[in-house]
Amino acid sequence: MSSVPRRPKFPLSLDAVVERKPAPARTAGMAAVGGARGAAMAAKSRAAKAPATPTPAASAVQARASAATAGGGGMASERARGALAARLVAAGIRDERVLDAIATIPRHLFVEPGLSSQAYEDAALPIGHQQTISKPSVVARMIELLREGLGADEPLERVLEIGTGCGYQAAVLSLVAREVFSIERIRPLHEQAKANLRPLRVPNLRLHYGDGMLGLPQAAPFSSIILAAAGMEVPQALLEQLAIGGRLIAPVAVAPSAGGPGQTVTQQLLLIERRNRHRFHRTALEAVFFVPLKSGTI
Numbered sequence: 001m002s003s004v005p006r007r008p009k010f011p012l013s014l015d016a017v018v019e020r021k022p023a024p025a026r027t028a029g030m031a032a033v034g035g036a037r038g039a040a041m042a043a044k045s046r047a048a049k050a051p052a053t054p055t056p057a058a059s060a061v062q063a064r065a066s067a068a069t070a071g072g073g074g075m076a077s078e079r080a081r082g083a084l085a086a087r088l089v090a091a092g093i094r095d096e097r098v099l100d101a102i103a104t105i106p107r108h109l110f111v112e113p114g115l116s117s118q119a120y121e122d123a124a125l126p127i128g129h130q131q132t133i134s135k136p137s138v139v140a141r142m143i144e145l146l147r148e149g150l151g152a153d154e155p156l157e158r159v160l161e162i163g164t165g166c167g168y169q170a171a172v173l174s175l176v177a178r179e180v181f182s183i184e185r186i187r188p189l190h191e192q193a194k195a196n197l198r199p200l201r202v203p204n205l206r207l208h209y210g211d212g213m214l215g216l217p218q219a220a221p222f223s224s225i226i227l228a229a230a231g232m233e234v235p236q237a238l239l240e241q242l243a244i245g246g247r248l249i250a251p252v253a254v255a256p257s258a259g260g261p262g263q264t265v266t267q268q269l270l271l272i273e274r275r276n277r278h279r280f281h282r283t284a285l286e287a288v289f290f291v292p293l294k295s296g297t298i
């Protein structure tokens, strides 16, 4: 995953789309708090006032995250996480609970040691097997979309993530949700995620090895579903496993449209809200870049 252009210059050709919502102005509100310095101050004041009341599981993970980064580099990592959260505020992320989670999870534990100096940049990084750890601003944006309308004290209920990768987003989700299930189709990555998450001992997260396109029928329905890989469309099984009133967020391929310069956008975020048994409301959002959603396991 990488760039999220502010104003995608392309005709949105997703035919199922019934409503289009532009990406929020990424710098909205910054004038009021004074640019990047303001963002850092906002993040500081957030840290100063008591953060959103975490669930017991979340506070246990928070304590272990500090323990896991204590000793050499602990303070530096904490500062880097705070600075990353401040950057996300500058990029338009507003959900306190999501920002607290990003400021808590040590992202450097999820990348190989050679890349740890880049772990707190807002960038996707390689994790092997031609996959990436997602860009923090996109992780935050997607989770914020799932949480729309929830107060800082209200966790998401039952979340399904497709594409565990290294486990970073699953760890972030575990701090903002009551229960998280995450599926990965590449066995060595599934094993790597387990190893990465072990020191955090996240009690409300279950990792599964399998084809996420089939969902997890034994644990359905889910109040939220999040895809970390882009398909041509959202798999039917996942729509069926979404609870009524639930939300699904996914990157999906955009059919290339004819002619014109700047027609480079090939994926966009799609938010699907299930209104009743048969009605799914779709909103096409900003352009994104994710690794492909593939079927089967390896």
Ligand code: SAH
Pocket: 131, 132, 133, 134, 135, 162, 163, 164, 165, 166, 167, 168, 169, 170, 183, 184, 185, 186, 189, 210, 211, 212, 213, 228, 229, 291, 292, 293, 294, 295, 296
């Ligand atoms: N969630 C990750 C992002 C991982 S990249 C993070 O925390 O940054 C996306 C992952 O989706 C890859 O590991 C890829 O193997 C996985 N993936 C692709 N198709 C899948 C499928 N059908 N089922 C499960 N995982 C899938």
